[in-house]
Amino acid sequence: MIPLYGFLEGDTIGLLILAQPEDTIEELAEKLQASAAVRVKPMERVTVLYKRRALDPLVTVARAGLTALDRFDVVAERS
Amino acid sequence: MAPGKGAGVLKREEWLDLARDVGWEPSYVAEDELYPPEIAGRPWLPGPAWASWDEPYKTSYGEYVAKQHEKDNSLYAVRDTVGRVEDYRKLDPAWTNGLKLHAATLPLAEFAAVIGNLRAARFGRSSAWRTMATFGALDELRHTHIPLLLMHELVRWDRQFDWTHRFYHSNNWVAIAARHLIDELLLGANPIEFAVATNFVFETGFTNLQFVGLAAMARGAGDHLFEKMVTSIQSDEARHAQIGGAVLRILVQHDRAYAQALVDKWFWRSWLLFAVLTGFTMDYFTPLQARTQSFKEFMQEWVVEQFLQSLAEHGLEKPWYWETFLESLDYYHHMVYASAYTYRASVWFNFVVPGPDERAWLRQKYPRSWSELDPIWERISARWERADPGNDFAVHGTAIVSFCDLCQLVLCNGTPARNSAVVLEHQGKKRIFCSEPCRWIFEREPERYASHDEVVKRVLAGQAPANLIALVQRYFGLTYDDWGKDAYGGRYPWMRAGKEPR
Numbered sequence: 098m099i100p101l102y103g104f105l106e107g108d109t110i111g112l113l114i115l116a117q118p119e120d121t122i123e124e125l126a127e128k129l130q131a132s133a134a135v136r137v138k139p140m141e142r143v144t145v146l147y148k149r150r151a152l153d154p155l156v157t158v159a160r161a162g163l164t165a166l167d168r169f170d171v172v173a174e175r176s
Numbered sequence: 177m178a179p180g181k182g183a184g185v186l187k188r189e190e191w192l193d194l195a196r197d198v199g200w201e202p203s204y205v206a207e208d209e210l211y212p213p214e215i216a217g218r219p220w221l222p223g224p225a226w227a228s229w230d231e232p233y234k235t236s237y238g239e240y241v242a243k244q245h246e247k248d249n250s251l252y253a254v255r256d257t258v259g260r261v262e263d264y265r266k267l268d269p270a271w272t273n274g275l276k277l278h279a280a281t282l283p284l285a286e287f288a289a290v291i292g293n294l295r296a297a298r299f300g301r302s303s304a305w306r307t308m309a310t311f312g313a314l315d316e317l318r319h320t321h322i323p324l325l326l327m328h329e330l331v332r333w334d335r336q337f338d339w340t341h342r343f344y345h346s347n348n349w350v351a352i353a354a355r356h357l358i359d360e361l362l363l364g365a366n367p368i369e370f371a372v373a374t375n376f377v378f379e380t381g382f383t384n385l386q387f388v389g390l391a392a393m394a395r396g397a398g399d400h401l402f403e404k405m406v407t408s409i410q411s412d413e414a415r416h417a418q419i420g421g422a423v424l425r426i427l428v429q430h431d432r433a434y435a436q437a438l439v440d441k442w443f444w445r446s447w448l449l450f451a452v453l454t455g456f457t458m459d460y461f462t463p464l465q466a467r468t469q470s471f472k473e474f475m476q477e478w479v480v481e482q483f484l485q486s487l488a489e490h491g492l493e494k495p496w497y498w499e500t501f502l503e504s505l506d507y508y509h510h511m512v513y514a515s516a517y518t519y520r521a522s523v524w525f526n527f528v529v530p531g532p533d534e535r536a537w538l539r540q541k542y543p544r545s546w547s548e549l550d551p552i553w554e555r556i557s558a559r560w561e562r563a564d565p566g567n568d569f570a571v572h573g574t575a576i577v578s579f580c581d582l583c584q585l586v587l588c589n590g591t592p593a594r595n596s597a598v599v600l601e602h603q604g605k606k607r608i609f610c611s612e613p614c615r616w617i618f619e620r621e622p623e624r625y626a627s628h629d630e631v632v633k634r635v636l637a638g639q640a641p642a643n644l645i646a647l648v649q650r651y652f653g654l655t656y657d658d659w660g661k662d663a664y665g666g667r668y669p670w671m672r673a674g675k676e677p678r
Contacts, residue, residue: 100636102578102587102608104595109552110515111578111587111597111608113632132575135518135559136552166606168599 099158099165103129106172107137118159122152125163126171142174192234199303216299217366219431226426229302231418240311244318244412251408255326259401261333269526269663271397271466274457276336276525278402279327280343281354281453286319288362292374296367296419305419309367312375312416319409326405335658339524346653347640349631350452350523353584356628357445368423372435373442376420379413380486381443382450384478386410389469393458396466421490428490437620439487440495444613447501448508448583455509456516459541460527464534470541472505497613500596504589504611506545510538511588514552518573520660522648528663529556531670548592560666568661574644579630581607582614589614602626 103114103125112132116125122145130139145152147169152161163169186194201223202210213220235243264272293316296309327340343351344358361373387410394403427435451471458471469477480502484494495501517527530538530553539546556571563570578587580597589611590596596611602622609615618625631647634640640651648654 100632102597102599104587104597106594107548107551107592108595109511109549109588109592111595112573113576113578113635132573135571135573136514136555138551138555166599166608168597168608170595 099163101125101158101163102166102168103132104168104170105129105133105137106170108133109136111168116158116163118157120158121155122158122161123154125158125169126154129169129171140173143171144174146170146172189234192236195236196234196304196307197302198307211299211301215295215366216301217368218434219427221301221426221430223301225430226302226305229305229422229426231304231308231422233308233415233418235311235415240314244314247408247411248318251322251404254401254404257400259326259329261330263401264330264333264399267399268397268463270461270528271399271463272334273525273527273663274461275327275399275402276334276339277453277456277461279323279337279340280524281350281449283320283323283340284344285354285358285362286316288358289313289316289374290320292362292365292370293416296370300367300371300423305367305371305422308416308419312419315412315416318412322405322409326401336524336526336660338658342653343524348523348652348654349579349584349586352631353579354449356584357449360624361442361445368427369438371420371423372427372438373446374420375417376424376486377439377442378446379417380420381479381483382446383410383413383417384482385450385454385474387414388478389471389474390454390457392468393462393466396468397463398466421486424490428492432491435490436492439492440497440613441617441620443483443495444497444501444611444617445583447504448585451504451509452512452585456513459509459538460513460530460534464537467537470538471509472541475505495613497611497616500612503591506542507549507591508589510542510545510549511592512586514549514556515577515586515588517556518571519577520662521568521572521654522644522652523660524654524658526660526663529553529560529666529668531668545591552592557668557671560662560668561671563666565667566665568666571662571666576632576635576642576644576647578608578632580610580614581628581630582609582618582625584628584630585610 099116099118101114101116102111104111112129114125114128114132116128126143126145145154147161147163147167207223208220290313293309293313297306297313300306300309324340327337330337344355361378362370365373386406391403391406394406424435455471458467458474487494516523520527535550535553539550559571579585580587587595587597587608587610597608598612598615599606599608600615607618609618629637631640635642641647648659
């Protein structure tokens with residue numbers, strides 16, 4: 098389990114997200130959106146940012162290099 | 177002292193000066209033994225450097241007691257007339273939550289201020305300062321007992337008022353943040369830092385926000401006891417706050433950079449506290465018809481303008497993060513309130529959803545930020561509209577929220593588009609801060625803060641439960657009877673029940 102600080106664009110607070118190393122980045126974004134759904138309507142197309150870099154949605158959390166207590170951001174996909 | 181025949185007695189001003197400055201130069205013990213630098217504070221200056229210490233509010237013990245007696249009588253008269261349970265039952269249900277918030281966070285903090293003042297009464301470097309700090313300690317003891325006494329009456333009506341005393345004895349997340357602040361500000365600080373931080377920044381900078389702004393709103397809300405309590409307490413604060421400027425004046429002469437750093441640090445820490453305490457109350461808990469100004473407008477008038485003027489008079493600059501602070505005036509308390517609304521079971525007071533009229537008012541008062549905040553309330557309202565009546569957990573968060581490693585408050589700084597939290601690796605351990613000023617405060621004195629874990633790290637270390645309900649009940653000390661709920665159970669006349677979620 099990897100505890101991460103997740104920040105969803107449009108939300109008012111950072112949340113603790115418990116990710117599995119084998120979760121994909123897409124699943125990580127879904128976890129954060131589900132956790133924030135009481136305040137923010139889930140977006141269909143999003144980008145996950147880590148250290149200001151957009152992550153491949155299909156790569157795993159471990160492969161993306163996220164480690165415990167890192168910050169990641171989920172933002173609306175910019176067309 | 178007895179005047180001889182024909183000699184006039186001293187004028188009052190001369191007498192007060194004489195009666196205040198009653199120390200002598202020690203000759204049987206070295207000055208640095210009497211006032212060890214470790215506890216007297218830096219810069220350690222020889223006694224004569226403090227000889228010019230002066231502040232405008234001079235009083236004698238006799239005058240002090242007479243005045244306080246008069247104020248207490250006046251306060252208790254108001255209590256006996258309009259401060260009973262039956263009077264509180266008539267008030268707006270939203271308003272009383274601002275009272276619960278203040279009642280819990282203030283009284284025991286005031287007791288910590290007794291200790292801070294007594295340290296200054298012993299280790300302050302001017303005799304006049306020590307005398308005034310002694311009166312300050314008496315003031316703070318009064319401020320401890322008044323709310324404890326007045327709110328005790330209300331416990332039999334509403335158990336949430338029991339948190340007036342319980343709050344600082346709990347591991348509630350707000351109490352952890354409050355103790356983190358109070359331990360340093362009032363219990364741990366040496367007299368110089370205490371005077372700058374508490375007397376100058378906290379009391380001079382922010383006192384008027386309570387004294388003028390909150391008292392006016394309490395009057396408008398019909399809560400005359402709270403109005404009287406605030407004005408009675410704040411009139412003491414306004415007097416002993418003068419100690420701060422007097423200490424700062426001498427500090428600036430000898431170590432301007434340190435004086436500036438203390439001001440910068442404590443203005444930010446004080447701001448975060450008042451944003452929650454007063455920001456919630458003014459912009460959400462006060463009935464719309466009783467709101468004379470927005471929290472931001474009060475801040476601009478009574479804190480920003482006056483504080484900057486006061487800094488300039490002392491030859492100091494505005495804090496380095498001033499632009500960040502000005503932006504946070506539009507966002508911070510709104511972001512904390514919306515977040516806390518969706519985690520209301522984690523605190524001891526109730527919340528309300530701002531209705532269409534309140535949101536129109538907030539949009540007018542906060543044109544820069546409200547368009548980013550309004551969708552949150554749209555979403556929350558929509559959730560209530562499809563929830564079963566009174567089912568609070570249908571509109572409640574379930575994930576554990578995250579906290580700042582410095583201020584211990586939730587990570588709600590910045591804007592909804594870009595939260596300003598920042599991760600820092602320090603001595604192999606990752607820490608997160610809600611803002612650049614909080615990171616700066618930590619990095620300036622890491623040894624002071626590094627051993628303290630915020631709530632998430634306690635959860636990860638197994639010291640606190642990871643399940644939210646278990647965390648609320650077993651760690652934060654709340655039960656269903658006293659945890660925060662929607663004050664109206666989600667039943668607002670402007671909501672349309674059964675509407676599909678958006």
